[in-house]
Amino acid sequence: MDEHSGAESGKLAEGAYRSVLGDIIRCVLPGGTVIQERKLAQALGVSRSPMRDALNRLEGEGLLVRLTERLLTVRVITLEDYLHSLDVRALIEPQAASLATPRVMDEELERIDATLRAIEAADAPTREQHWAFDELLHGTLADRSGNPFLAKTIREMRRYTEIFERQTVPARISPGAADHRALVDALRERRPERVKSAMATHIRNVRKRTLAGF
Template sequence: MDASITADRSLADETYRALLEEILSAQLAGGAVVQERRLAARLGVSRSPMRDALGRLEGQGLLVRNAKGVLTVRVITLADYLNSVAMRMLVEPSAAAQACPSIATETIAQLSAMLNAIEADPDPDPNVVWTFDDALHQAIAEASGNPFMADTILQMRRYTTIFERQRKLAQRKPGLSDHQGIIQALIDRNADAARTAMALHLERVRQNILATY
């Protein structure tokens, strides 16, 4: 029985992660109707883990009910995006400062190598850019040592990611020089510089969206 429960939980987790990635990458676009049976068949799972995964996504606000009670993928509006960025601007610069003393040297080296590879590529794959972006911000959030701060960053970044990817803005994201500034501050273990670099990066992201909307 315990093994069966563990297997069911694992399958539900895998289903949740698969659906979350499809939402974040805009494969499941905002406003799309969620058809439980069709999704379950496509992912090769039973309806039980699918219901579990959908319930988690609805609880996180990524799936919503329309006026008819039909489950749909949440549409992230410009207002949602700007509010999410505003929350990140309140939290993430402090997270970057707090991460400076504790983030592992190996992690910084890996992030720096990823960014250097992107800079050296004249036409980097947007998915590679997103992978780096996720890795940098997640590493900083986790190294902040504050789980509430890390959770806020995670949730707000989901909204900003969905908005940017649905509008296909990944390749136009500001960031390479900004990210180098953040990484250099982490290398130097300079909390003030990390705070400033992160605040500047988020403000430039916000301004870029407003300029292209």
């Protein structure tokens, strides 16, 4: 394989990875679904080789589970998995948010604030609006922490919480909107300790709201 074809194969594998990952997170492929490599490859118009690379990557990240040599299924995220992921987030995400506070660019903060204001102004914001904002806020803070290990772990743990909530938690109007507003206001003031406290409170409230539904 020459350099050009290798780069193209890597691009196809990355695209397949992002597509399947998105379907898992949005519960298009819910927990327990048997993965059909050939069918997924055909749906995306790629060969089985890049799709296999993508599935191997997702298996390595714990989102796919191998039952036999040839049988892969989407991991079922249990309440225990969910609570464990929140525990990890509670340990590291407030610190990451604090580190990110002086590093978030003004234009990023404006986009975050404008997106939240649109949700606050909507009569009936959709869950997709909520999840898009959630990714924007938490993803930006994780990336701007300056620590790639923190960012990677936060993103992985957030996948578990999002999958579980999408599958299990009843739809709510603007879930966590007040928490998010407190976070954004603290960011606007560039106060790391306040941002850290607001993030810790937010994660505690996420846990409380979810357990209250069981």
